[in-house]
Amino acid sequence: MKLRRALLIGLPVLLAGCTRRPMGYLEGAAGPASIPVQRLGNGFVAIACAVVLIILAMLLLAIANGRRATREQGGVVRSGTHGLAWIYWGIGVSTPVLVAMTLWNFVVTREVSAAPAYLPVDVEITAHRWWWEMRYRATPASDMITTANELVIPTGAPVRLRLTSADVIHDFWVPKLGPKMDMEPGQWNTTWLEADRPGVYFGQCAEYCGLEHAKMGLRVVALGPAQYAAWQRGMRQPAPASATRGAQVFIASCSGCHTVRGTDAGGILGPDLTHVASRGTLAAGLLPNTPAGRLRWLSATQQVKPGAQMPQVALDQADLAAVAGYLGSLR
């Protein structure tokens, strides 16, 4: 009996430990758009904990005093024990603290929402069901970069994000780098973020947008300035010419929806695949971008992400492998 009760209590604790730290986004803020918020959150939690402890202490004290008083004086409510003073003191101490917290909140909100004056990187992000399209603005126009699902930014530079949606309302959220912002069709919302140090930061669509809302993940890759410049140069190149079977099958079967610059594939319905092999994941953070992952996506599209706009392409195993190989060559 005791064992069973122990298990009943212990099991959920164990199981909770097995998950991937779902509350992990509350720590590790990495940019000026998120660090103030994290500090605020931590500060509020600290104050709240302090308040709870103080009140708990006072409650215990009051209980202890009360019990003693009851023992000593028979539990009569007496007047003249300065109870009102406690109330005045309590309000007097809490109010400035609350006001300070409110002001701090306003200051942080403003700090985080107002983008800095100069934003060297400007990205248009269009949300689709269920992937992200990124278009880096540039002058001249030939420096524009179009990619998908992975936002690469330089460290130490604020990035302006212009957000819209191609279908329903989505929400852009990279917790360690910045606040959430809705992405609405027919409208451009603007926000910004910045990464202080290199790394990979995860994001997620934060507005329910349909069947695969949960599988609409996002990666932000922050690179040092030299690496970022190299990435830009690479992204502006077209894909190399290829006459392999994989390339041919790709053009025949996939070009209606996907673009690979440098070939005749110019579809805009799905992600731009010109440099797909340089990304870390496939299908909006769902699968690893490895040969196995690419093959799995091609051969079991609707099993992996049922309801995705990409149909299960009817190709035989050899052709699927060839296309997966071709995609792997698109660095």
Add this chain to the structure above:
Amino acid sequence: MKTPAAIAAMLACAALGAAGAGWILRSGEDHGGHHHGAHHARQRDNVPPSPARLALSTDLAGAAEVHWPLTMRNPLDDSPSARMAGRQLYLQMNCAGCHGYHGEGNMGPKLSDPYWIYGGTPAAIYRTLDQGRPKGMPAWGRLLPPESLWQLTSYVGSMGGGVPPDQAQAELQGDFRGGSTDNGDNNGAVRAGRGQAQHDEDSSQ
């Protein structure tokens, strides 16, 4: 209820909730989501063979009574969702660029009237989409899977001129009534829409 029992019940609920949360979170990883998939997957394996390679009629010259496959129905049953998906494809695959945003015709023939060069039953429309045609109609069967072609068939047939499958014989032999009249009374703004098959001008393309 007694206090210990109440406390035990509360703890049990909490345990259940935590276990459930843990299970949901864990199964969100790539195990394939079979449970999600099953009742949402469409009848992919149940799409009937496409009429792509089947002969126009069971008779060489089209004189005898025609049955399958020309009278084949659209397996998607022309449902509103099929038509909507077809409309999306119609825009996304640039059909609108040749045939007009409302099927009124432009570089390609008008699709919103019941006159079909290559037949207007679902099977005939499917074949045209799948195979292409000599004067420049692309062969979409190379790029799109059968389901997308049936969705397009649904939409194209719904533009105002689709021939019901059971009228296949009548259409073949010129007995399908649905011709247009030249009223010539559409001055001003130029827009041809659905359902105007009876009133549109005769396009002598």
Add this chain to the structure above:
Amino acid sequence: MLTDGWVSTAMMLVLAALLPSACSRGSQPAHPPARASAATAPASSAGAPGATQANTAAQGGPGEWRSQARDYANTRYSPLDQVNTGNVARLRVAWSFADGVQYGHEGAPLVVGDTMYVVSPFPDTAYALDLSKPGAPVKWKFSPHPAQLAIGKACCDAVLRGWAYANGKLIYSLLDAHVVAVDANTGKELWRTKMGNVESGVTMTGPAFVVGNKVFVGNSGGEMGVSGWFAALDVDTGKQLWRAYSTGSDEQVRIGPRFKPFYPQYKGKDLGVKTWPPGMDKTGAGAAWSFASYDPDTNLIYYGTSNPGPRVPAQRPGDNLWSSTMFARDADTGEAVWAYQFTPHDQWDYDGVNEPMLLDLPINGLMRKVMVHLDRNTYAYVLDRETGEVLKADNFAYQNWSSGFDYKTGRPLINPQKKPIVDQEVQRICPPDIGQKDWEPSAYSPRTHLVYVGVFNICMDLTDHKVSYIPGTPYDGMEMVRHSVDGPDGDWGAFIAWDPVAGKRAWTIPEKFMVMSGALVTAGDVAFYGTTDGWFRAVDARSGKILWQQKLSSGIVGQPITYLAPDGRQYIAIASGVGGAAGVQKTRKGYPPRGSTLYVFSLDGHDVGDPQPGAAATPGAR
């Protein structure tokens, strides 16, 4: 003092010198001098300000019509005056010829010696008609059998906008992106050159243009995401001498050390790549599908390029060079000498292909060698044809997409309310994609100094849709409803006389339908044009009064010509057969069915072989 007397004398001398030029300004010669045959010497006067001039010298005699515009300057002016304002009302059909093809008939027949050459729209069958016999029987017929696939790739009907004659050959483009040369005497094929791959949407509908031993052709497909180009072929062998693309690197666009554009935005390396998102220059169109002109003094050939692809600007930020651009190139090498972009980052499909007419105009007291170009964007440009500077930009019809023209930068100012928005309707953008003037060519009379041209009066409600590039399918995205500027019952067109110096209309003839026919003007002071609903009209070139009209079997989108037949009579020829872009009016009441007949008119309908009723042949004929 002595000085006073000298000053006043000097002033009087100066005034005396100025007097004669002041008297001569505005005077017009009573009759133009007869042009010598085969003269290519310029007739324009340099230096002293005076009246507008043009080099109307043409290949062949005054009674011939050897090229689409008759001369290199694109004036479409004929020195014949047998038919004039006094007798044009006597025009009757002399004979007619149907080629049996139903697509739009856009090209002008050619007359060389006593043969008329006509080519039908797809399937591009060529006919030689014997003008020395009554009824102009067919001497030979040539069927090139172009690929049917091309029909589904031609945006605006399976048309052919013209053909060329050179060195005993008839040379023209086929819809399936080949160029063919036919022996003008026998009708046998001499050579055929493949210029592009029709499967990916490249067609050729434009008029071949011959200068010396070279024939110039361009491709079509601005709506299909092609890569636009203009090329020169050898007339005798069909071998390609050079090809200049409209987008891409400087090497592909043939921009080199000779390139001296006037405006700073064109000075830079590889602008045909830099002004496009990566890779999109390859599908950037800039097709050269309409008329070119040529200046023999400078050996420069001029032509315009089409809209950029796709037609949805949101997909292609940047100026999108060199779309909607006029190029001046060396005719021998194809090197670009200057370029000017009429509509940078075009958002409404305003092609820059309309014909460049080479005139000498008095601008601010100086005679300037200019090019007059009425663009799709509704500006009537006067450009210096040696430098590409914009001297004048006036509106020849109603437009609301541009709030003005900035002469310092050479750019039009854009009205932000008329910018297209993806997936949202923007109402009443004037003009629509086809402009207030499309390819239909204008004519210029050195006697009236006016430019005669058919124009439109329309607007569009536009919704843009983003599009994928799928080769062989449209790369388009414009959903439009077109309507008249003046409301649901308003007119859709007009035939106007435009004064290029004043930048204003001299007169207007309103028309219910778009006027998509070419214009013709003669020394008899008669201007000819045809309407979409089939009326062929002759008007007084000075006053715009309609002097004669004839209803033809179908709408008119072709180009009228006039010539002298072997009997010394003047004939006027015009093809009827509606189609082409005039088809946007298809659902309007009164829009005619298609047709295929060439009509030839003469005074009282006389044909070769009829006795001459005492009318003398034109001096200097043949």
